[in-house]
Amino acid sequence: MVNDLRSLLHETSDNAPHDHYDVASTIRLGNSRLRRRRATVTGACALAASAVIGSALVLGGSTDRTPPDGPTTEPVGEVLDLQDATASDLEPILRYEIELAFATTRFVDGVTEAGQALVRDATNNPNRWRSMLVDLATGAETSLPALPGPSAWLLEATDERIVYNYDNSTLQSGPTTREVGALVLDVASDTWREMRWPDLPEGTVLDRDVGPDGRMYVSINPDAEDLDTMTAEGLTGDLWSVSLTDPADVRDEGLVVGGFAIDGDHLVWSERAGGVSNQLTVRDMQTGEETSFDPQSGRHCTQTYLGLDSDRIVMSQSCGTEGGVTDDRVQVVTMTGEPVVTFRDDNIWGHVDGGGHVLIEATERGDEGEGVYFYDLATGDFVRLSTSIVRYVPPAQVAAGYLLWAEGLGTDGMFAQTIARVP
Secondary structure (H helix, E strand, C coil), rough: CCCCCCCCCCCCCCCCCCCCCHHHHHHHHHHHHHHHHHHECCCCCCCCCCCCEEEEEECCCCCCCCCCCCCCCCCCCEEEEEEHCCCCCEEEEEEEEECCCCEEEEEEEEECCEEEEEEECCCHHHHHCEEEEEEECCEEEEEEECCCCCCCEEEEEECCCCEEECCCCCCCCCCEEECEEEEEEECCCEEEEEEEECCCCCCEEEEECCCCCCCCCEEHHHHHHHHHHHCCCCCCCEEEECCCCCCCCEEEEEEECEEEEEECCEEECCCECCCCCCCEEEEHHHHHEEEEEECCCCCHHHHHHHHEECCHHHHHHEEEECCEEEEEEEEEEECCCEEEEEEEEEEEEEEEECCCCCCCCCCCEEEEEECCEEEEEECEEEEEECCCCCCCCCCCECCCEEEEEEEEEECCEEEEEEEEEEC
């Protein structure tokens, strides 16, 4: 499920919305924060009928995140770059071309296990946003009850419920200290409820995700006043969990984590959020058994994302700059730390999509390599999906068997979201 990186597409205030809410301005704000987030991070962003995670933190552009001096550690195992990707032959089953200048703008939040796209029509008034499920086989639309308030991004979509993140920091560019909240749709009763947990401690939210027990897990740093103060050392947070049905049910999990991610019955966390992490720990959430290991990323690589999908741990990393070329990597390892593959190139960033794939975005390259790529964790296929990216659309996540990506259309304010089946 998603996290605080997560990728704020629709960032809105907890206060009453303005009468003339500007969708395009909201997206531009999300664009700015997404660029900053990619300068640091760990972990969650996700929908998913197949519990998966990844997240990211919002960071100030002036923060010094220079990796340590000295020779760069070479990646271990198989190493690929963007030129190793093959051309895509996937056939789209749903595609929306979107212009932000319109009064109503349609966005796809994800794809459920039942083969339905979760879609929102965003208007100039966030309290009038309309949500629906679109059957990908028939095109039939099923309207959902109106959201009771502005939401930020999707955490979970299953047959039983839909969960959106919701807190009081959404259109604010200042400190990220906030009251954590969620909007939960009970599918059986077709009603939304707003969840807040007054007993959660105050602090900076580093990450959040939904676990196999149906609880939302949140890491909170009680001391950091603003993520803009984060240094290259990164941050840690205390891990808490909350019930999505009972606002009084708040539990201290007794763990200090950096970035964290949840998929199925497993929780993985790093030493630092947005810093160098030479140790990952995997916990079986059913038995409590833990395994720790060094992923062999090297002491120069700042972890900007941590994700978990299909028993594979995915880390996006910034490992320095030489001659104006960044050493960016997306490293994939097993649950015990064995190397699977590392993608290494200039200006790339990767995350899991919940459907058994790693999505990699390449930007600001000044060559023909810009675009969105995907790596199939089951087959090892590495495919190029597009020749452009969209920074203001967060990484959406989907159920197994589907891909969802966004790409620019060459005109400012125009982009497309595409869903395709994966063999």
